[in-house]
Amino acid sequence: MKLNIKSKVFLAPMEGINDIAFRTLCKKAGAGIIFSEMTHPLTQQKIFIEGKMVIQLFSTNEKGIKEFIKKYDKKVFGWDFNLGCPAKTAKKHGFGIFLQDLNLIEKILQTIRSSTKKPFFVKLRKSPQTFEILKIAEKYCDAITIHPRTQEQGYSGKPDLKFATSLKKKIKLPIIYSGNVDEKNYKNLLKKFDYLMIGRRAIGDPNVFNFFSNKKTNFDFKDYLKLAEKYKLPFRQIKFQAMNFTKRKPDAKKLRLEIFKAKNLEELKRAI
Ligand SMILES: Cc1cc2nc3c(=O)[nH]c(=O)nc-3n(C[C@H](O)[C@H](O)[C@H](O)COP(=O)(O)O)c2cc1C
Secondary structure (H helix, E strand, O other): OOOOOOOOEEEOOOOOOOOHHHHHHHHHHOOOOEEEEEEOOOOOOOOOOOOOEEEEEOOOOHHHHHHHHHHHOOOOOEEEEEEOOOOHHHHHHOOHHHOOOHHHHHHHHHHHHHHOOOOEEEEEEOOOOHHHHHHHHHHHOOEEEEEOOOOOOOOOOOOOHHHHHHHHHHOOOOEEEEOOOOOOOHHHHHHHOOEEEEOHHHOOOHHHHHHHOOOOOOOOHHHHHHHHHHOOOOHHHHHHHHHHHHOOOOOOHHHHHHHHHOOOHHHHHHHO
16 A cells, blocks of 8 residues: 655654644645554544544554544544554553554554554564564555564663664565654664654654755644644643643753743743
């Protein structure tokens, strides 16, 4: 399946970060595809869908997955399945990188594939199972994302670029590469991989996507705030993003302290 997209650099799925307001700014700034936070099909949270959005699912509840896809399939650009989350909760509940039963993985990927004709991806880490899972993914998916760090590494340490490039020779699917991608290394990485994902580099700075597109945006926290109010995002999320958006600002110590102290939206608005 050919992906009809303008930029080969995407916003990586990030729990707690990729709310609707932040995703919208990243898309406007030039992200080719915007991924949701990892989402459980039985979530009670409101699902906002816009732009070229891929919803990332995590769950072993096949019925839940099927019903969720049926409900939102028309509106999304595509679907992703999380097989990489290294968090303690993932260990406790057996999802992400801790979902290791190959038969169950195949059943889930099969369920997703039979529920949608939209692009379908799977996101993995480096593990002894990566290659076996990719062989299954080849039967059902349109592309795979590799973040070549192990579960033990979490988000630190070097991503294993050699491991990721070796997959390119072993599988036919397009590969989306994730791991420390930024404006300095993306040209070289695009020689090795089909697409790239930006995670932490984009936190608080959606304009980073200008580097990978022909867009020129200058979004700041006020642009985020406008959207966050439009979508009625909770105050704690807005305050969290205010801290993110001011992180890279020089001399922002005093401003960030005021933001930190704000107890409600009015106080936060006065601070910025
Ligand atoms: C705060 C945070 C939340 C994340 N949440 C998810 C998630 O929900 N699903 C997922 O597949 N990966 C998640 N990741 C991993 C990123 O998508 C990405 O693969 C990883 O951060 C490496 O890319 P980077 O070096 O560009 O940040 C998360 C990473 C961070 C920092």
